[in-house]
Amino acid sequence: MGSCVSKNKARDNDSDHNVDFAAGNVKLITTKEAWDQYLEEARRDGKIVIANFSAAWCGPCKMIAPYYCELSEKYTSMMFLVVDVDELTDFSTSWDIKATPTFFFLKDGQQLDKLVGANKPELQKKIVAINDSLPEYKQ
Numbered sequence: 001m002g003s004c005v006s007k008n009k010a011r012d013n014d015s016d017h018n019v020d021f022a023a024g025n026v027k028l029i030t031t032k033e034a035w036d037q038y039l040e041e042a043r044r045d046g047k048i049v050i051a052n053f054s055a056a057w058c059g060p061c062k063m064i065a066p067y068y069c070e071l072s073e074k075y076t077s078m079m080f081l082v083v084d085v086d087e088l089t090d091f092s093t094s095w096d097i098k099a100t101p102t103f104f105f106l107k108d109g110q111q112l113d114k115l116v117g118a119n120k121p122e123l124q125k126k127i128v129a130i131n132d133s134l135p136e137y138k139q
Helices: 008-017 030-045 061-073 087-095 120-133
Strands: 024-031 047-055 078-084 104-107 110-116
Touching: 008 104, 024 030, 024 061, 030 047, 030 078, 047 120, 061 078, 061 120, 078 120, 104 120, 110 120
Parallel strands: 024 078, 047 078
Antiparallel strands: 047 104, 104 110
16 A cells, blocks of 8 residues: 655665655655655646655545546646655645645646645546636647
8 A cells, every 4th residue: 555655764675665655647746856846847837736745644634535636637737745744844734724635726836725634626627627618728
């Protein structure tokens, strides 16, 4: 059974520790630098960012992880991130995370929407609404 996100000791053997959480097009964030880098990339590409603040010990986080990964493969025009609140405690505090999972929907680094809790229908509804509001980018 996978966990939300791998801990440091699993670094050399990432592949099976991140199976659940960083599968599909989901990118695992364990440093502030990685966060800044992905947000910059999303801004450049005009992508909406969905940031899932999760914890390895959190049951609901584990429950929604495979679904989040599925959505990341379906909505490729968005960037799906998962932030380990235990790895990035100060950073998560700065986002005022009171419960996990908390999902933020960002455009150009600004919050469009937020969802607290592992609510699959609500998560999909918000993603669909944002996706439908996006102009079609033809690369």
